Amino acid sequence: MVHSLAKASLLGKYLSIFGEVRQRIKFWRSAADKLDPELKCQGLASIESKAFHCLGGAVYAVYPQVDRRVMLDAIVALQTISDYLDNLCDRVGVNDEQAFEQLHLSFIHALDPTVPMVDYYRYYPYKESTYLNTLVQTCRHQIRQMPYYKDYQPLINELAAYYCKLQVLKHLRPAGPSRLQQWAEQTFIQGNSELHWNEWAAASGSTLGIFYSFAASFHRFSPRVRERMYEAYFPWVQGLHILLDYLIDRGEDQIHGDLNFTFYHRDLEHTVSRMAYIRQSSKTKIEALPHPYFHQLVIDGMLAMYGSDPKLSQQGLFSAYSRLVGSCTPRILLRACQLLRSVRIIG
Numbered sequence: 001m002v003h004s005l006a007k008a009s010l011l012g013k014y015l016s017i018f019g020e021v022r023q024r025i026k027f028w029r030s031a032a033d034k035l036d037p038e039l040k041c042q043g044l045a046s047i048e049s050k051a052f053h054c055l056g057g058a059v060y061a062v063y064p065q066v067d068r069r070v071m072l073d074a075i076v077a078l079q080t081i082s083d084y085l086d087n088l089c090d091r092v093g094v095n096d097e098q099a100f101e102q103l104h105l106s107f108i109h110a111l112d113p114t115v116p117m118v119d120y121y122r123y124y125p126y127k128e129s130t131y132l133n134t135l136v137q138t139c140r141h142q143i144r145q146m147p148y149y150k151d152y153q154p155l156i157n158e159l160a161a162y163y164c165k166l167q168v169l170k171h172l173r174p175a176g177p178s179r180l181q182q183w184a185e186q187t188f189i190q191g192n193s194e195l196h197w198n199e200w201a202a203a204s205g206s207t208l209g210i211f212y213s214f215a216a217s218f219h220r221f222s223p224r225v226r227e228r229m230y231e232a233y234f235p236w237v238q239g240l241h242i243l244l245d246y247l248i249d250r251g252e253d254q255i256h257g258d259l260n261f262t263f264y265h266r267d268l269e270h271t272v273s274r275m276a277y278i279r280q281s282s283k284t285k286i287e288a289l290p291h292p293y294f295h296q297l298v299i300d301g302m303l304a305m306y307g308s309d310p311k312l313s314q315q316g317l318f319s320a321y322s323r324l325v326g327s328c329t330p331r332i333l334l335r336a337c338q339l340l341r342s343v344r345i346i347g
Helices: 002-014 018-032 035-060 068-090 097-110 130-141 147-168 176-186 197-204 208-216 223-248 249-258 268-286 292-307 312-315 318-325 328-342
Strands: none
Touching: 002 018, 002 035, 002 292, 018 035, 018 068, 018 223, 035 130, 035 208, 035 292, 068 097, 068 130, 068 147, 068 208, 097 147, 097 197, 147 197, 147 208, 147 223, 176 197, 197 223, 208 223, 208 268, 223 249, 223 268, 223 292, 223 312, 249 312, 268 292, 268 318, 292 318, 292 328, 312 318
């Protein structure tokens, strides 16, 4: 009962900050609008089509005892970098590993204020000197205001390195998918792994563990708690997050021949059963974390947010997906997200 009340209170706080998130998104949209044509196109497109990533990540700004302003500025800036780089690597016809790696140094440098910034477009055919740098500087400025961030720097560096490696490899054609599989197997699978290579790769592609580390940086948690945080989010919560994202994109990825981690399961039934296993493992792991009701809300919210996407029904996937939703709370949140989509509060 106490946890239910706590989750209800958090949910109310979370919904109340949507306006603040949109203000920050509007600021970065205005900044992207000043870029030269090709980069402007990708900057605006990444914001317009992926604003819900910022809205979703903003849930960590209502974690207990954090500075909401600092959290929102950092989360929106980092997520905007992530979405912008994704477009630069995917939408411009560039297929250059060195260029992709250099671009993604901006993501790593945004998370480590001690590292000198560099020319992130050095090997990329298009250039600018303000937008990406300002995003990096904004994130670094907020990080300096997180009291215990240094405690989490090693964990964040590791998650960021995995994230950037995944982003670089997945955009390479045609060798990207095979190199990605090789990297995941060599990096994560020793002996009897509980997860397949595609599930480890999926877990590498989420920013949730970094956002949680932002929130935890306002608390003096012990090394053992920090270890449990890492173990819960990577690979479990992060893996669930990205597999949900890829599940709803199955149809369009099949049409365009794009990489989709759910295609490496035997079939849709296997995908759903694996995601159910990852979901249950995530729920078990988060019980050992401070404020477990918060992380339960994150998981339930993800299931609701992705479950309310009309692409599920359009592909005939909603019946299969409903087996993942499970208990009462995510079903209530699912109906709430469907309502929010109908009135265009979420896209």
